[in-house]
Amino acid sequence: MEIMKKSLTLILLFSSCFTFAQVTFTADIAPIMFEHCTKCHRQGEIGPMPLTNYQEVMANASMVEYTTSIGYMPPWRPDHTYSTFRDENVLSQDEIDKIALWITEGMPEGNPADLPPFPEYIDGSQIGTPDLVLTMNEPYEHQGTMTDQYQVFVLPTGLTEDHDIEAIEVRADNNEICHHAILGIDTTGTAQLLDAADPEYGYTQFGGFGFDPVDQFFGAWVPGTNPMTYPPTIGKKLFANADLLIQMHYGPTSVTQTDQTSVNLFFSDDPIQRYVRTYAINPYNLDELFFIPANTVKTFHGTLQIPFDVSLIGVGPHAHLLCKSFEVYAVSPDLQDTIQMIRIPEWNFNWQGFYSYPSFIHLPAGYTVHCYATYDNTENNPFNPSSPPQWSAWGEGTEDEMYLCYIQYVPYLNGDEDIVLSAANHENVMVYKETQLFPSYPNPAAIEVNIGFSIGNSKETSLDLYDAQGRWIRTVFRSTKPVPGLYREKLNTSDLPSGTFYLKLQSGDHVSGRQLIITH
Numbered sequence: 001m002e003i004m005k006k007s008l009t010l011i012l013l014f015s016s017c018f019t020f021a022q023v024t025f026t027a028d029i030a031p032i033m034f035e036h037c038t039k040c041h042r043q044g045e046i047g048p049m050p051l052t053n054y055q056e057v058m059a060n061a062s063m064v065e066y067t068t069s070i071g072y073m074p075p076w077r078p079d080h081t082y083s084t085f086r087d088e089n090v091l092s093q094d095e096i097d098k099i100a101l102w103i104t105e106g107m108p109e110g111n112p113a114d115l116p117p118f119p120e121y122i123d124g125s126q127i128g129t130p131d132l133v134l135t136m137n138e139p140y141e142h143q144g145t146m147t148d149q150y151q152v153f154v155l156p157t158g159l160t161e162d163h164d165i166e167a168i169e170v171r172a173d174n175n176e177i178c179h180h181a182i183l184g185i186d187t188t189g190t191a192q193l194l195d196a197a198d199p200e201y202g203y204t205q206f207g208g209f210g211f212d213p214v215d216q217f218f219g220a221w222v223p224g225t226n227p228m229t230y231p232p233t234i235g236k237k238l239f240a241n242a243d244l245l246i247q248m249h250y251g252p253t254s255v256t257q258t259d260q261t262s263v264n265l266f267f268s269d270d271p272i273q274r275y276v277r278t279y280a281i282n283p284y285n286l287d288e289l290f291f292i293p294a295n296t297v298k299t300f301h302g303t304l305q306i307p308f309d310v311s312l313i314g315v316g317p318h319a320h321l322l323c324k325s326f327e328v329y330a331v332s333p334d335l336q337d338t339i340q341m342i343r344i345p346e347w348n349f350n351w352q353g354f355y356s357y358p359s360f361i362h363l364p365a366g367y368t369v370h371c372y373a374t375y376d377n378t379e380n381n382p383f384n385p386s387s388p389p390q391w392s393a394w395g396e397g398t399e400d401e402m403y404l405c406y407i408q409y410v411p412y413l414n415g416d417e418d419i420v421l422s423a424a425n426h427e428n429v430m431v432y433k434e435t436q437l438f439p440s441y442p443n444p445a446a447i448e449v450n451i452g453f454s455i456g457n458s459k460e461t462s463l464d465l466y467d468a469q470g471r472w473i474r475t476v477f478r479s480t481k482p483v484p485g486l487y488r489e490k491l492n493t494s495d496l497p498s499g500t501f502y503l504k505l506q507s508g509d510h511v512s513g514r515q516l517i518i519t520h
Helices: 002-016 025-036 054-059 061-069 093-104 190-197
Strands: 132-135 140-142 149-156 163-171 178-186 215-221 234-238 243-250 257-259 262-267 277-281 296-305 310-318 323-331 338-344 355-363 368-377 404-411 419-421 430-432 448-455 461-467 472-479 485-492 499-507 510-518
Touching (some): 025 093, 149 190, 178 190, 215 234, 215 277, 277 368, 310 323, 310 338, 323 404, 338 355, 448 461, 448 499, 472 485
Antiparallel strands (some): 149 243, 178 215, 178 243, 277 404, 296 368, 310 355, 310 404, 323 338, 461 472, 499 510
């Protein structure tokens, strides 16, 4: 007994030496809410309740704890341990545990001095002044019947010539009902005919556009994501006299509401050298018919052979209500290398989008892309649109299914692995790991040449022009402590003779050069 008393005394003395910090809203929970939740859970956004302050989070604490504990919220479906994407929104286990512990401890508010500043959310464009703004011609009225609606709107561009696009930004007008949007480009007038046949503004179409437009994945938007931006010299083509198509998914609402969404388009200042292309894995890539019998769980496996080296930009699986999981990866011809592209272990039709990689992924020629999708057409699937279950196949309707995966890419060039796509910013949409001098254009040059280069450090940097004999001509750029990032300079060559010249970039120990030919 005496030994037990001494042991207890030691434990109490030991415990008194430590102070266990209490989990509070201001110090622990608010940072989680502000980083992961308030983009959507604030006034006027799609979240069903605001989570912007202590009172709001406390009032919805049980729902917050439950949805985060089961991984339903934040609504990020890809497995982040399988592949990495831009704008990932995933809670760590420590953050999930903090929410649960905070509730268990009685939801203390904490010291107001510990509260971080509320995030600044930008109104209007996030990336600058657009070159073309296309807005729905009139407000669309979404009925308050607690049902989903998929409506395609046709927006004529009015352009008389082709334009290169470097960024696409969807500005949803009513975030309370706007769930997601898919953009397409039509050059045939087919969408206008479908619109004219529907008595409402736009035309109803579930799962697609009702036909195959020239670009069926021009862009995409879901709440909380950054605008779709491309690195310099890479982008999309917007054809003359084309129509921009917006397929809007409007979520259920108990009150009739309107929406008049806009799309901001940014023309490229630099000539596009590589246009973004799209592979579409669909039932044609399967070795069997896309048919799902009733009362079955069925997995489909499609393959796509890569004919030439490509740099992957992003991936977007698409299916309807029976789908349960998606997995996409690429394998080398010798089966020794596997590139994991995306895995969605728990598919949710209401939360699907296009996922962009934080850097280009090199996919060599000869690799085979494997796309697995599993469908549950049984009564165990709570999202099954049919009760009792009915057979299902490819189709646009709610009770139909789809097997589709969009893969955006550009032809590969040496050095693509060094490009890291940053957050959206109209002036600097990419950063580079190292200092490098890019090819100038046009080259040969007549009057003006565009020079692009990146600086990966803050050391003294200079860009100089030399003639063919190595004689210095002029300094194009010089900085003693440059900010790391992407730089562009214009060089006027009207006072220079025709001939061969050389550009030399020096930054610290780094030296690189490029040949420049001038013709007059």
